[in-house]
Amino acid sequence: MMLGLVVAPLMAEGTKVLEQFDETKLELQWQAVNDGVMGGLSRGRFDVKEYSALSFTGDISLKNNGGFSSIRSYGMTYDLSKYTGIELRVKGDGRMYYLTSRCNGGRMLAYWSPIQPEVGKWVTLKIPFSSFYATSFGRKIPSIKLNTKKVTSVGFMLYDKKAGEFKLEVDWIKAY
Template sequence: MSQVSLTLFQFSEQADLSAWRIVNDGVMGGLSEGKISLNENGHGVFTGFVSLENNGGFTMIQHAFKPVEVAEFNSLEIRLKGDGKKYQVRVKSSPAQYYNYSHLVSTTGNWQTIRIPFSEFLPQFRGRKLSKAPYPGEQMGEVAILIGNKKAESFRLEIEKITLK
């Protein structure tokens, strides 16, 4: 187990949220709305409403960055406080990669440190599984969090930091 870690994003009062992009299902005609903000503790807060109207059903925050070598790590760790709902954590080897590697996490309503081994990130494109190998763990250029549980619902996810372990 690697003792080395690399923080990909640390939320704080000084965090630059312009590094994060919102992708709502409006790209497909949907009406879901998500946003990211900082709370009084400096944590990132991903909130909004998922709508199933007009074939919608998801909203996502994504952070693309210059790809970094990740071969010395074996997992992604997120410190978060959810609302009891499930979220997809996604990674890409580079922002230009057309598909992502996804892993579904369940939140409890309490603070959690969720560690996802690279081997558990499975390839998909627009929600469909691909017959490719799991995330290879060589380089990473994007991290995203998506909610899309096939139901209309409001959500709130508080995030402290995202780290490679």
């Protein structure tokens, strides 16, 4: 099963590269945020590999009410209102992740859309902005939409409440 794959027409604007992972230069700044912020013991990290892909790896622990790991960008604001969504090339491990976004610099609200790329196979996914829903500390908040005029972050979250190692690789991220 591959969540997140949506066939959608390209807009007249084409695409906008948000990050094309290159070990010599990253467009965005990245950080890891794990359940340790709430007492959990999960470990997650990112690295840009020699073949120019982001690797998001770690181990989910359910101890101490843990159960999530994430990475996200920061430091830039994009007006993506002329685009339909986010397109990315990823290789998964069979687990369901969330493509995340934030807007207006908000720390407490995040927007999630599920993705589940095939195990060990590079695939291109198109995730429309309309599929993102607002969350606060993992709880869905109805009626709040992503403000695509002020996108301040994109990222990935693993929050499937399953203990164990994980690995998601990302080749590039674009707005389409």
